[in-house]
Amino acid sequence: MWFFIIVLIIVVALLAYLISAYNGLIRRRNQIENAWSQIDVQLKRRLDLIPNLVETVKGYAAHEKETLDAVIRARNAAVAAPDTPVAQARAENALTGTLRQLFALGEAYPDLKANQNFLALQEELSSTEGRVAYARQFYNDSVLGYNNKLQQFPTMYFAKMLKFERREYFEADEAARSTPTVEF
Amino acid sequence: MYDLIQSNKRRSVLLVAGFVILLALVGAAFGLVIGNGPIATLIALLVGGAIAFASYWKADKIALAISRARPADPERYARLHNLVEGLCIASGLPKPGVYVVDDPAPNAFATGRNPRHASIAVTTGLLEMMNRVELEGVVAHELSHIRNYDILVSTLAVTMVGAVALLTDLAIRTMWWNGGRVRRSGDRPDRNNPLALVGFALLILAPIVAKAMQAAISRQRETLADVSACQMTRYPPGLISALEKLQADTTVTHAASTATAHLWIEQPMSGVGDEGRLGGPHRWFNTHPPLEERIALLREL
Numbered sequence: 001m002w003f004f005i006i007v008l009i010i011v012v013a014l015l016a017y018l019i020s021a022y023n024g025l026i027r028r029r030n031q032i033e034n035a036w037s038q039i040d041v042q043l044k045r046r047l048d049l050i051p052n053l054v055e056t057v058k059g060y061a062a063h064e065k066e067t068l069d070a071v072i073r074a075r076n077a078a079v080a081a082p083d084t085p086v087a088q089a090r091a092e093n094a095l096t097g098t099l100r101q102l103f104a105l106g107e108a109y110p111d112l113k114a115n116q117n118f119l120a121l122q123e124e125l126s127s128t129e130g131r132v133a134y135a136r137q138f139y140n141d142s143v144l145g146y147n148n149k150l151q152q153f154p155t156m157y158f159a160k161m162l163k164f165e166r167r168e169y170f171e172a173d174e175a176a177r178s179t180p181t182v183e184f
Numbered sequence: 185m186y187d188l189i190q191s192n193k194r195r196s197v198l199l200v201a202g203f204v205i206l207l208a209l210v211g212a213a214f215g216l217v218i219g220n221g222p223i224a225t226l227i228a229l230l231v232g233g234a235i236a237f238a239s240y241w242k243a244d245k246i247a248l249a250i251s252r253a254r255p256a257d258p259e260r261y262a263r264l265h266n267l268v269e270g271l272c273i274a275s276g277l278p279k280p281g282v283y284v285v286d287d288p289a290p291n292a293f294a295t296g297r298n299p300r301h302a303s304i305a306v307t308t309g310l311l312e313m314m315n316r317v318e319l320e321g322v323v324a325h326e327l328s329h330i331r332n333y334d335i336l337v338s339t340l341a342v343t344m345v346g347a348v349a350l351l352t353d354l355a356i357r358t359m360w361w362n363g364g365r366v367r368r369s370g371d372r373p374d375r376n377n378p379l380a381l382v383g384f385a386l387l388i389l390a391p392i393v394a395k396a397m398q399a400a401i402s403r404q405r406e407t408l409a410d411v412s413a414c415q416m417t418r419y420p421p422g423l424i425s426a427l428e429k430l431q432a433d434t435t436v437t438h439a440a441s442t443a444t445a446h447l448w449i450e451q452p453m454s455g456v457g458d459e460g461r462l463g464g465p466h467r468w469f470n471t472h473p474p475l476e477e478r479i480a481l482l483r484e485l
Binding site: 031035038042120123124127130131134135137138141142 | 262263266267269270271273274275276418
């Protein structure tokens with residue numbers, strides 16, 4: 001009789017552990033996916049801001065056609081970039097380079113620099129760039145938490161059985177190493 | 185860094201447990217003085233529990249109201265809103281309510297009961313004085329309070345201190361009726377109650393101990409929030425330079441009161457020197473570690 005009760009308690013405890021460990025892994029995996037889509041959301045938001053910015057600048061510095069065209073080209077390239085992290089990051093970097101030149105125009109055109117719309121867009125864009133960085137950071141933190149859980153004893157044994165797999169970090173290195181190419 | 189967060193969490197749990205014990209002791213003392221042990225202890229715990237439960241739902245609204253905080257206009261305070269959103273993405277938190285307090289002194293606080301019901305408030309003085317990176321450090325510090333559930337712990341701590349004060353007060357006043365054993369005509373023959381002296385001493389000490397414990401909880405939490413803020417921004421110099429600016433500034437935050445002192449990023453009252461002039465026991469009642477210590481700790485990261 002006692003033997004059965006003890007076995008029962010052990011089985012229930014084991015089941016409870018398995019359920020909570022499984023749910024924990026699922027929660028962490030979903031968080032990774034959520035973090036990844038957050039990066040996309042912020043990147044897209046950035047791309048959506050650019051036409052507005054170009055229009056605003058045109059009103060003050062229409063003859064800076066080269067710079068404006070370069071921004072638009074870089075933006076379109078980023079929209080069309082294949083859906084791999086490295087390709088996307090390269091396109092985004094090129095865009096950042098051209099945007100910097102666009103904002104430098106503000107120094108040459110005091111009217112533009114004083115324009116409320118221009119200032120607001122500048123604030124929006126720089127904080128969106130910050131958000132992209134933060135979203136990547138959160139993605140990597142999520143991957144770290146998930147991988148840690150996955151490789152820890154004793155989760156590692158049953159995670160393998162249930163085919164949970166390690167996730168890769170987002171590496172800024174490869175993207176950052178490729179210098180932004182600006183065409184003129 | 186991760187270890188520090190863990191040990192801080194454990195210590196806070198211990199401190200809250202200490203509060204419960206203190207509250208029970210007060211109840212027991214109450215019982216000794218009026219000569220009715222277990223029932224009074226039970227009443228003390230019940231009253232404490234009821235107050236804690238009530239403040240759980242309403243404390244954030246009250247804290248915002250007594251600080252005269254108003255919702256930050258998304259157009260006018262676009263930079264602040266953008267910073268908060270960015271840091272929320274970094275930490276995976278939902279965006280809290282963002283409030284502004286009209287006060288020239290630079291300061292900020294967070295309140296609420298969990299990340300989904302949380303608010304942060306900054307003074308207009310802070311917005312004027314800090315550049316983007318510094319403001320980001322301060323906002324990250326406040327968001328860390330939210331993420332680590334400090335907002336809940338400090339709310340509970342305030343409530344417990346309040347409950348201890350209320351009960352000791354009640355006990356001491358009750359003695360005028362009966363417990364003081366003043367001989368009156370019509371009294372029953374005197375019963376000796378030497379334990380009442382012990383109870384009396386406990387009742388005097390309890391509020392002081394409670395205050396010191398609240399301060400200890402708060403100090404722990406400030407250090408923890410500084411560290412996890414840097415984990416959030418990955419840029420300690422931002423918060424360091426913000427704290428240095430707070431150190432150089434001597435304006436008193438008028439919007440703060442002693443009741444909300446522990447909520448703010450910098451101790452808002454004057455006289456409790458960041459210079460550390462009043463050492464020893466005085467430090468036990470500071471809700472914040474000295475700014476130098478906080479800065480020194482961040483430099484080590």
